[in-house]
Amino acid sequence: MKSDVPVLYPNEEVAKAVTEYAATNSGGLPAHLHEYHDHILNNEEKSNLTISKYQSRAVMWLAKAAGAKRVLEIGVYMGYSSLMWSEVVGPQGKVTGLEFNPDYAEKAKAAYAKYGATNIEVVVGDALEQLPKLNPDQPYDLVFIDAQKSGYPAYLRTILERSRPGQKRLLREGGLIVADNVLRRGLVALNNEANPAYEGEAKAVQASGYWSEDDIKCLDEFNRLMASEKRIDAFLMPLFDGVGLGRLVD
Template sequence: MKAFSFINADVAEYIAGHTTPPDEVLKELAEETLTATGDSAGMQISPEQGTFLTMITQISGARNVVEIGTFTGYSSICIARGLAADGRLTCFDVSDEWTSIARKYWEKAGVAGLIELRLGPAAETLQRFPVRPEVDLAFIDADKAGYPVYYEAIMSRLAPGGIILMDNTLRHGSVADYTDGEAATMRDFNDLVMRDTRVTSTLLPIADGLTFIRKH
């Protein structure tokens, strides 16, 4: 497990030991992701986030779910496993190479029939997604500079009471201390959410920070 700078390593290990662990499919996917993508493997969500995604999808009864930033498919499997009956997950990503791994593991996990993948820059492909308030849940874990665009695109399609989960909103804890670079980008986005009167939000210290947003 990756310990982030703002969480004591011993505490991080304890948390991991007291969270329902990934199954063999997810473990195998994590290993292949490390082998295939090297340093980029850090873009994969943590096992604790995966468990959380499955649980929140189940609890919310989500049927129409969107993921922006699929990478090799770990998070999409976790979401798909929590979908309500007749639920669907639409994934947006730019990489055919990385999502080819995702497709393989969707089959292994038995969720391929629940997922549609749309390749291309999400700011463009989202424009072809119906503008109706029908999305129940969205998980956004893509390029951080694009967060405001993705957030607004999903908000216009989010059902009342719908949920958006934004990953990496603590940026390894740097948002509390730095006002430049990636920290500044995320600070600006976090402030944008706080000013948005359409939502209620809380920033959870899970992994690298996960902002939980609910539309009124």
């Protein structure tokens, strides 16, 4: 393929069929993750905040390939992705989640108890405040960012500042940063009427306290910082809603 901008599929029907085919021929998810994901979609008003099953498999595969045994998650929501990381790291591994909303945190903890996940801890509070305070006994192998979008640049700067050579680190050398929703329905790249999501974004900002007018600007800042930072080997993957990938190099 010579072009960097191929038209992969002629219509939505083909795209759907190909995605389903790819999912069928990819590694599966444990039954409890299917069950809990379906529960969230059927019972939670803001279920769109949960990572999809297919994307789950992609990032789980990546974490397993990297040998991750310690994962830090910024943004827990209902705890589905924490359960996903728990499965990756195994009983001897550890998952730490930061969650702003105490109600979400309690629901997440209930899910951990239901499914017997004893290797997850949740710190309740604003991640912008809690992240600089973390003092893990060992550095994390992977940091997953899926919280308020306006905080992405600050999260990244804190990770870098707290993971310098010669100090007690948050993220180990060679560790991974995985950030979800970094393209925001393409609005980070094309934020005008030519993008069908443009009008819907304005309505979402007005209707919800979760989104803000600064989200697109902050995601662009995050993406540019990932690409320009000399200590990060970055790759922005234009799949799902955009997945920012970074490997910390010293």
